[in-house]
Amino acid sequence: MSIEVGSVVEGVVTGISNFGAFVELPEGKTGLIHISEVADVYVKDVHDFLSERDKVKVKVVSVDDRGKIGLSIKQLQEKKPEEAARPAAGSSSFRAQGGPPRAPRDFYRQGGRFGGGRTSASFEDKLSKFLKDSDERLTDLRRKTDSKRGGRGSRRSD
Numbered sequence: 001m002s003i004e005v006g007s008v009v010e011g012v013v014t015g016i017s018n019f020g021a022f023v024e025l026p027e028g029k030t031g032l033i034h035i036s037e038v039a040d041v042y043v044k045d046v047h048d049f050l051s052e053r054d055k056v057k058v059k060v061v062s063v064d065d066r067g068k069i070g071l072s073i074k075q076l077q078e079k080k081p082e083e084a085a086r087p088a089a090g091s092s093s094f095r096a097q098g099g100p101p102r103a104p105r106d107f108y109r110q111g112g113r114f115g116g117g118r119t120s121a122s123f124e125d126k127l128s129k130f131l132k133d134s135d136e137r138l139t140d141l142r143r144k145t146d147s148k149r150g151g152r153g154s155r156r157s158d
Contacts, residue, residue: 003029003069005060008076013054021050023058023071031069033058040074 003009003025011023011031020034033056038049050056062070121129 003027003031003060003063005063007060008057009060010055010057011071013050013052013056016046016050016052018046021046023056025069029067029069031058031060031071033071033073037061037070037072037074040077 009025011025013021014024014030015022018035020032021038023031023033025031033050035043035046038046043049056073057076058071058073059075060069061072061075062068064070
């Protein structure tokens with residue numbers, strides 16, 4: 001049986017690294033299951049899912065010009081019906097079709113930097129508050145810089 005992309009083969013885990021697991025395949029060839037292809041869930045440590053000398057069924061995902069064989073356990077697992085209908089996280093239409101929920105944008109509504117907790121403030125109110133805050137900060141900055149210079153203004157020469 002030759003190893004072709006898309007074929008399902010059985011192999012033995014020969015080594016585990018922090019980026020995946022090496023599997024000895026039929027015909028003495030070795031392939032790699034990348035950490036992202038071990039399971040459907042987030043994998044922090046490959047040792048949590050696989051150990052050396054485990055027999056595993058894998059799908060051949062890629063074979064490059066140098067003979068490196070990419071394998072996947074994740075692609076063999078049956079997907080739940082709602083997961084099969086959703087696009088993958090990397091696809092461009094993922095966010096457009098729902099995707100993961102975003103964090104709420106409550107920074108301005110809950111007393112953020114310029115909102116002050118008022119949601120119905122007009123643009124002019126927000127602008128005047130910003131200008132007032134900005135003037136106060138500039139005044140504080142000038143005071144601190146002037147005191148480091150030894151008084152008001154720069155050095156005077158006589």
